[in-house]
Amino acid sequence: MQTFSQYLNESGIDADLSQLLLTLTDSAKSISNAVQHGALAGVLGETEQENVQGETQKKLDIITNDMLKGALNADSTVKGLASEEEDHVVSVHRDGKFLVCFDPLDGSSNIDINSLVGTIFSVLPAKNGELTEQSFLQSGRNQLAAGYVLYGPSTMLAITTGSGVNFFTLHPETGEFLLTHADVTIPADTKEFAINMSNQRFWQPAMQNYIADLIKGDTGPRAKNFNMRWIAAMVGDVHRVLSRGGIFTYPTDNKKPNKPFKLRLMYEANPMAFLVEQAQGVASTGYESIMDIEPQEIHQRVAVVLGSANEVNECLKYHA
Known part of the structure; x- marks a missing residue:
């Protein structure tokens, strides 16, 4: 090798x-x-x-x-x-x-x-x-x-x-x-999502509605069953997405109004977004591409939605 x-x-x-x-x-x-x-x-x-x-x-x-x-x-x-x-x-x-x-x-x-x-x-x-x-x-x-x-x-x-x-x-x-x-590629479609469900009540309506529709499975508007996976380490969850597809998100929430975002742009979101896009996935805040953000300070935090292209784009429709 x-x-x-x-x-x-x-x-x-x-x-x-x-x-x-x-x-x-x-x-x-x-x-x-x-x-x-x-x-x-x-x-x-x-x-x-x-x-x-x-x-x-x-x-x-x-x-x-x-x-x-x-x-x-x-x-x-x-x-x-x-x-x-x-x-x-x-x-x-x-x-x-x-x-x-x-x-x-x-x-x-x-x-x-x-x-x-x-x-x-x-x-x-x-x-x-x-x-x-x-x-x-x-x-x-x-x-x-x-x-x-x-x-x-x-x-x-x-x-x-x-x-x-x-x-x-x-x-x-x-x-x-x-x-x-070699040449790792993220499948465009998936039946797996990763999110910290304990924060559900703090999410914006767009993310609440999106996850609610995933949970409804084949009886809901998505007409297919999803599985949830959560490792509580971005590096592990993103590795799973790169390995077999999925959507990972740490969205905007109002749990701490002065800290609406969890993940750091410069040393978490940006490098992971680069990897995901290079593997033919999509990486967004829900409203804009992560890698297009012009940073304002070194420890800046952002919302993250990344993974399988078709599934991320479905999520973004809720935010539109």
Whole structure:
């Protein structure tokens, strides 16, 4: 099987971008090892710290963030980084070509129950001049690469550089990511949806009506039965969508009126939208394409509706 480094060499990807992607995947191998050791390494449980979003940090949130920061600091191609766990953007190398946004451990609420977690990343071009938060505020269309690493029964890398999506699986003996699924495509139709139903009463009428019609199954207007799946980690739910189709949504809600959205644009929604669109799916807020949003701040949140093209478009009709 083709290794990830062989894939990069043979795909004609820019040498500096290849170097950065290898830095990210090498870090993922270390994170995978830490996740697998779990309680044996004393890395489970919460800390007394909160991140900038006011969320209590898990020990592994901090450990994985430090792993990625350390690796990116040692990579001369990186000009700056932004992380869910950092209050502000971090300057790295003055002459670096790339900016990296990442969620070091998506789904960290799953850590202590030994369920799916992952690392999500996005690579943007760096601009000349001093690094500021404004440097990162580029639409998702500017992404040069995006992907995630899923830490599950096997550790898998999903990645795009703008020419389709490929899956690589980490070989536990050789420590190499090997190409196992080439040119991943999301089926246009589906009978699966993923949503946090406990928030139903807080959704906008459009999403309430859409999900209500799915639940009615073959007796309702959709005339077919749907199954609900929910992993409570975006990285796991999106991996299922990429693997076999489906629709994943974390919609607008009024549970906390000052926080109507859950997912972060720069290091969750944009990279996942890039992957989904490259796999022939659709990614929207319900009202506009995620990757067309012009960011206003680094920790900006957005609503997310993504997955199988025909099903997402059905959902968007309710919002129209």
